[in-house]
Amino acid sequence: MKILLLAGDGIGPEIMVEAEKVLAVLALPVTLDRALVGGAAYAATGHPLPPETLDKAKAADAILFGAVGDPRFDNVERHLRPEQAILGLRAALGLFANLRPAKMFAGLEDASALRPEVASAIDLLIVRELNGDVYFGEKGTRTTADGQREGYDVMAYSESEVRRIAHVAFRAAQGRNKRLCSVDKANVLETSQLWRDVVIEVAAEYPDVTLTHMYVDNAAMQLVRNPGQFDVVVTGNLFGDILSDQASMCVGSIGLLASASLSEGKQGLYEPIHGSAPDIAGKGVANPLAMILSLAMLLRHSGGDEASAARIETAVAKVLADGCRGADLGGDMGTTALGDAVVSALN
Amino acid sequence: MKILLLAGDGIGPEIMVEAEKVLAVLALPVTLDRALVGGAAYAATGHPLPPETLDKAKAADAILFGAVGDPRFDNVERHLRPEQAILGLRAALGLFANLRPAKMFAGLEDASALRPEVASAIDLLIVRELNGDVYFGEKGTRTTADGQREGYDVMAYSESEVRRIAHVAFRAAQGRNKRLCSVDKANVLETSQLWRDVVIEVAAEYPDVTLTHMYVDNAAMQLVRNPGQFDVVVTGNLFGDILSDQASMCVGSIGLLASASLSEGKQGLYEPIHGSAPDIAGKGVANPLAMILSLAMLLRHSGGDEASAARIETAVAKVLADGCRGADLGGDMGTTALGDAVVSALN
Ligand SMILES: CC(C)[C@H](C(=O)O)[C@@H](O)C(=O)O
Numbered sequence: 150m151k152i153l154l155l156a157g158d159g160i161g162p163e164i165m166v167e168a169e170k171v172l173a174v175l176a177l178p179v180t181l182d183r184a185l186v187g188g189a190a191y192a193a194t195g196h197p198l199p200p201e202t203l204d205k206a207k208a209a210d211a212i213l214f215g216a217v218g219d220p221r222f223d224n225v226e227r228h229l230r231p232e233q234a235i236l237g238l239r240a241a242l243g244l245f246a247n248l249r250p251a252k253m254f255a256g257l258e259d260a261s262a263l264r265p266e267v268a269s270a271i272d273l274l275i276v277r278e279l280n281g282d283v284y285f286g287e288k289g290t291r292t293t294a295d296g297q298r299e300g301y302d303v304m305a306y307s308e309s310e311v312r313r314i315a316h317v318a319f320r321a322a323q324g325r326n327k328r329l330c331s332v333d334k335a336n337v338l339e340t341s342q343l344w345r346d347v348v349i350e351v352a353a354e355y356p357d358v359t360l361t362h363m364y365v366d367n368a369a370m371q372l373v374r375n376p377g378q379f380d381v382v383v384t385g386n387l388f389g390d391i392l393s394d395q396a397s398m399c400v401g402s403i404g405l406l407a408s409a410s411l412s413e414g415k416q417g418l419y420e421p422i423h424g425s426a427p428d429i430a431g432k433g434v435a436n437p438l439a440m441i442l443s444l445a446m447l448l449r450h451s452g453g454d455e456a457s458a459a460r461i462e463t464a465v466a467k468v469l470a471d472g473c474r475g476a477d478l479g480g481d482m483g484t485t486a487l488g489d490a491v492v493s494a495l496n
Numbered sequence: 497m498k499i500l501l502l503a504g505d506g507i508g509p510e511i512m513v514e515a516e517k518v519l520a521v522l523a524l525p526v527t528l529d530r531a532l533v534g535g536a537a538y539a540a541t542g543h544p545l546p547p548e549t550l551d552k553a554k555a556a557d558a559i560l561f562g563a564v565g566d567p568r569f570d571n572v573e574r575h576l577r578p579e580q581a582i583l584g585l586r587a588a589l590g591l592f593a594n595l596r597p598a599k600m601f602a603g604l605e606d607a608s609a610l611r612p613e614v615a616s617a618i619d620l621l622i623v624r625e626l627n628g629d630v631y632f633g634e635k636g637t638r639t640t641a642d643g644q645r646e647g648y649d650v651m652a653y654s655e656s657e658v659r660r661i662a663h664v665a666f667r668a669a670q671g672r673n674k675r676l677c678s679v680d681k682a683n684v685l686e687t688s689q690l691w692r693d694v695v696i697e698v699a700a701e702y703p704d705v706t707l708t709h710m711y712v713d714n715a716a717m718q719l720v721r722n723p724g725q726f727d728v729v730v731t732g733n734l735f736g737d738i739l740s741d742q743a744s745m746c747v748g749s750i751g752l753l754a755s756a757s758l759s760e761g762k763q764g765l766y767e768p769i770h771g772s773a774p775d776i777a778g779k780g781v782a783n784p785l786a787m788i789l790s791l792a793m794l795l796r797h798s799g800g801d802e803a804s805a806a807r808i809e810t811a812v813a814k815v816l817a818d819g820c821r822g823a824d825l826g827g828d829m830g831t832t833a834l835g836d837a838v839v840s841a842l843n
């Protein structure tokens with residue numbers, strides 16, 4: 150398996166080192182390559198996703214991705230900002246299915262802002278569509294009839310876009326507790342009405358899965374009130390962006406959650422849900438566990454190596470159950486120490 | 497002052513009765529009128545917002561609104577659904593500024609899904625733009641080049657739309673703790689970039705207010721992690737819909753939160769944040785406190801009667817501090833009993 154490592158910006162490089170240590174211990178038959186991405190690539194080449202990086206990404210079986218985002222480049226033209234690198238990779242590789250699992254880790258119930266009995270019930274998977282919606286519609290600034298500036302972005306979903314993400318979500322539900330909640334805003338948006346209609350059509354092929362629908366405002370409420378009610382949630386790109394970040398925080402720290410972005414085939418990109426965290430970059434205090442768990446997802450989904458994936462996840466759970474805590478969880482273990490703890494737990 | 501009572505659907509009529517009892521006790525010089533709205537109006541006239549209701553609304557100084565939404569009409573054409581009544585009123589009356597305060601009530605810290613020390617710090621105001629965004633842009637279903645159905649909705653904001661809501665938010669911040677957080681998705685959306693640019697322009701007129709910006713995904717996270725960090729939040733129609741429902745649930749029950757929808761003048765519409773709750777309609781168990789607190793906001797913003805508004809709010813706080821609880825808070829007091837308790841507390 151050919152894995153491309155894209156460390157990116159901020160804490161990306163530091164946490165990538167820890168994932169590489171874990172990969173080294175597993176001693177799997179993989180070849181590793183590296184490339185620049187995000188602000189780091191923009192600084193070096195003038196583009197956040199240089200052609201060389203994109204070529205390497207296309208040639209890889211899987212991409213392990215750190216984070217992009219650098220406040221130094223917040224005011225450059227939109228198409229050159231660090232964030233465009235991840236949007237560009239999602240589009241160019243057809244990574245339409247973003248899986249974001251959120252599950253309470255034993256021993257962390259007290260870290261969540263939610264009451265322990267509410268938090269401990271969290272075990273959900275958000276399936277977020279990643280190639281469409283208002284993210285990729287026509288957008289720009291235009292002048293209104295009365296001479297004002299107006300910003301606009303077109304939100305849209307076609308049948309086939311909804312259908313393929315719905316199939317991913319129904320299959321995921323079959324492998325879990327067979328409950329799927331589709332989140333939309335069909336009482337206001339035509340895009341959502343089409344979404345809902347198509348999800349209902351696809352449901353006919355999955356009679357063993359119970360499908361429900363929820364408006365996005367209610368979903369944001371229910372994720373606070375009782376997140377334990379959810380099994381699999383499927384939603385569009387924008388609502389998925391908001392709800393998955395909300396759900397991740399319910400688990401206690403965003404430094405613990407991994408994600409997979411999958412195409413129709415086995416190729417995938419794997420990244421922590423957190424961002425580049427420029428405020429703590431270079432200090433050796435970033436939590437590497439989400440990055441290490443992203444490696445586990447990579448081995449499972451692109452490598453078909455469930456055993457190694459489970460081995461990593463068990464090691465991370467053990468480290469947390471043993472009380473290892475980084476600064477994000479009120480502890481004092483640094484990035485390297487946490488990575489080392491996972492390595493020991495693997496042995 | 498001419499007040500139009502629009503009870504609407506579901507629990508709307510039951511909770512409206514309790515607000516009227518409170519209004520009667522205050523014995524203010526107001527004239528009351530009533531009209532049909534939502535599913536109730538559709539059932540009677542074939543339209544959720546009949547011309548007669550709209551005329552009365554235009555003629556009123558203030559509208560006290562229950563709730564709309566009736567599952568019997570979920571599948572009628574979009575423009576005839578109950579929800580179109582509230583969207584239509586917001587548009588026709590130019591109600592562009594939606595104020596949604598969320599504050600922890602003493603004695604309710606244990607009702608929130610958040611840990612008491614997190615929940616008790618909540619005291620924020622969400623200022624949601626209510627006349628623009630993807631709610632009111634062009635929308636429909638079209639056929640793609642390859643013959644598929646596609647749903648679309650255009651998201652847009654013009655300078656003047658952003659400017660007027662920004663002024664409302666900055667002024668609100670001046671009357672509170674002088675901190676304003678503008679929420680957008682400027683790293684992806686042109687609409688958000690224009691929003692951010694204009695909010696920064698307006699900030700020059702309010703040097704005493706500290707302005708920050710936050711992406712909506714991060715805001716959804718921060719509202720769970722530490723909602724006490726927010727004073728005033730200003731955002732667009734769609735993000736405001738999601739975040740204000742999320743914030744309201746952090747307070748413990750959505751049955752406690754009121755909202756004001758204001759135009760450029762003194763006219764306003766006042767409604768609980770919760771919906772028509774068809775599952776509990778007619779059972780006498782709905783919580784009338786959000787409706788009663790909406791009346792308080794009406795007297796304050798449209799009536800300029802701060803004394804009566806504060807009197808109602810103090811009575812509701814007392815009722816809650818005394819341990820009165822409806823089913824939404826795990827208690828057994830019904831709608832009438834809760835309304836009676838507020839009436840007694842007023843005396
Ligand atoms: C960086 C940003 C463009 C991105 C998104 O909005 O998709 C991020 O928030 C995410 O969720 O991966």
Ligand SMILES: CC(C)[C@H](C(=O)O)[C@@H](O)C(=O)O
Nearest residue numbers: 336337366579580582583737
């Ligand atoms: C009923 C619906 C159209 C409405 C909205 O989305 O604005 C509601 O959710 C609200 O927040 O008042």
